[in-house]
């Protein structure tokens with residue numbers, strides 16, 4: 001390891017230490033933090049600024065020190081693994097929690113250049129280039145949501161990635177329901193919604209190989225405790241789990257629940273395809289029967305949402321005719 005790498009590692013550890021000290025939401029004086037970390041008060045101040053860059057809400061008060069606007073729960077690989085069933089633990093190839101990364105999905109794609117990413121899971125507290133669908137950015141301030149990606153290798157390429165991403169939506173909803181959060185549904189193709197607002201999203205990316213096999217990176221973002229400030233930068237109505245759950249949701253418990261359901265879904269999908277969960281998707285369909293605009297690259301169609309067909313394509317009645325649409329560059333605006 002060269003000198004620069006060593007310095008970077010040290011600085012990440014210090015940053016992590018600082019966050020873990022501030023996680024209780026109480027004031028910590030610059031002096032005590034400097035002493036504990038073996039750095040100057042000016043250096044502590046500099047690090048506090050970088051926390052603000054990760055959209056952490058920090059208050060600094062003269063004579064009192066620094067505190068987060070609210071306590072936060074940091075992700076922990078041991079806690080997540082402890083919450084997994086024996087079967088899921090046996091399936092899991094690797095579980096990584098990153099503090100800061102460009103994108104958890106990008107991280108897995110880079111790994112895939114040199115190694116298998118099958119059943120590998122990556123979580124990040126903060127993504128500085130989180131990817132959403134249709135080139136949008138996924139906004140999730142430090143520790144305010146779940147940013148998770150999972151790699152999966154298919155020996156035989158799935159017939160439809162649209163259907164696989166729909167199946168992923170079902171798995172995410174089941175994990176939320178398992179935690180007692182009932183008021184969740186799906187908006188085609190793969191938004192997780194509650195009360196007509198976006199709670200989470202799914203981005204599925206695949207890489208096909210020779211001999212008919214392929215690797216898939218399933219990226220999932222869920223809003224858990226989304227600060228008011230950051231909602232302004234998101235150009236659609238959003239909601240978070242703490243807004244719909246009676247009790248605060250543990251991000252570690254949620255991570256385990258999502259991993260568990262994804263593994264179950266993927267094993268079933270490999271054997272039975274989309275038929276294994278089509279009826280569940282239909283039950284979770286939050287917009288069947290609603291009027292909507294379907295935004296295509298060159299035109300916008302108005303119609304009534306009829307649901308999905310057996311391949312996960314959207315069925316819409318447009319000008320009295322039943323039409324089918326695959327995902328891709330489509331966007332659905334429901335009235």
Ligand code: BTN
Nearest residue numbers: 103130131132133148201219221
């Ligand atoms: C959407 O636009 O609805 C899809 C959002 C997907 C966001 C997740 S967060 C984890 C993973 N890493 C990314 O960069 N994007 C996905």
